[in-house]
Amino acid sequence: MPTNDDFAFRVADARRAGMSRRAVDDSALDRPFNGLRALRVEDENENAGQRHPLDLARDAHVRAARQFTVHMHAHEFFSHSTAALLWNLPLPAPVPDRIDVSVAAPHRAPSGRGVRGRQLSAAQVSIVAHPEGFSITSPASTWAQLGTVVKHPYDLTAIADAVTRTPRIAGPNGRVLRPAYATVAELSVELRRGRRIGVRALEEALRRTRAGSASRPETWTRLTIVDAGLPEPVLDHDVYDDRGRFIGCVDLAYVDLEIAIEYEGDHHRLDTAQWNRDIQKHDDLAALGWRIIRVTKAELFDNPGELIRRVRGALRSRS
Structure with missing residues (x-):
């Protein structure tokens, strides 16, 4: 949902309401698009240093789109790309520096700074x-x-x-x-x-x-495994013990062989509660005899051969 950081107003509306030209052009206000002013968003917020630059770029693009709605026809x-980000779909880098605004023919496509x-x-x-x-x-x-x-x-x-x-x-x-x-x-x-x-x-x-894929890395993990000629794992699999107690949901699994493949994203590392839940889940899975393959971002995107080697080894050991 929109936040105060998304607030924008039209210069023409502000002037009609009695706002002076000097106030409208105050350096404390951003100028996201022609004829618009917006509250300036400080980059040095308490979470910025912990967040990935791609997430910050996505947030900035979405904020610009929300600001543009003030004078959208x-x-x-x-x-x-703009629609993808507004639907929270996993658009990869780089994030476009202009927002996509479209019309159906015969209307004329909009133009202006910051708009495609x-x-x-x-x-x-x-x-x-x-x-x-x-x-x-x-x-x-x-x-x-x-x-x-x-x-x-x-x-x-x-x-x-x-x-x-x-x-x-x-x-x-x-x-x-x-x-x-x-x-x-x-x-x-x-x-x-x-x-x-x-x-x-x-x-x-x-x-x-x-x-069943819950994230972009999970899709990449699945396709990397399959394209190496290995069997396709099941996605989003709930595991229970013999008494019916819920152990946890694993990202990808070879169920019959009791092999779990878990992608370790940044939120697992930065969220203490999530980290503790993961430790307990993995301990419980191991106690049931499951083999757990934990996949990192560096391995998946920079060294996929190592991921394939580990999955292939696990399959051989359990077959």
């Missing part, structure tokens, strides 16, 4: 109301626009995984947090809505989409 809507205007065919986009109130392409339609924007095929699959995932709290008393944004079938329908740029890459990504 009724026929304009967010699309492409696009004119799209009305037959090829599904426009919906975002929970925050502005117009935006649907998650499925957004994914179908990214065929040439997102370069790595694993990332196109990761975004489709995110669109089709049903977020849940694991365990016997768990619950669904929200429905999936779309099904694989609905993504397929989007691809058939006219001529798509990058359709071959999108079709291949859709073929490899699985609804």
Whole structure:
């Protein structure tokens, strides 16, 4: 939801309300877009030093989009990378420095500093109301626009995984947090809505989409393993002991062989409560005879051969 950091106002509205030109042009205010002013956001906040630069860049892009809504026209809507970030889809680096604002033909694409205007065919986009109130392409339609924007095929699959995932709290008393944004079938329908740029890459990504992946690294882990010729692991698997006690949910698993593959993201390291839960879960899994392969960011993205070696070794030892 919008925060005070997202607040912006139109210069024309401020002047009509009696704000002086000097106050409007105060150096304490940012100028995110032509004719807009916004509260300045300090970079030296208490969490900035602990957060990844990519997360900070995503936040800045989303903040700019929310500020732009102040003078968005009724026929304009967010699309492409901006829509992906507003839907919290795992758009990879680099984050664009301009926001994507589109119109359906015959309207003219917007222009101006900080804006990438696009004119799209009305037959090829599904426009919906975002929970925050502005117009935006649907998650499925957004994914179908990214065929040439997102370069790595694993990332196109990761975004489709995110669109089709049903977020849940694991365990016997768990619950669904929200429905999936779309099904694989609905993504397929989007691809058939006219001529798509990058359709071959999108079709291949859709073929490899699985609804159980909880993050971009989990998708990359799965595809790295499969592309090495190893069996495809199960995703988002709940483990119980012989008495029916819930042990935990593992990211990827070879269930019959009792092999768990867990991606250790930054939140596992920085969140003390999460760290303690992970330790307890892994101890309980080991006590049940499970073998646990913990995957780091450096290994997955910089040294995937080591990941493949460890998974292959675990499979051989259990087969």
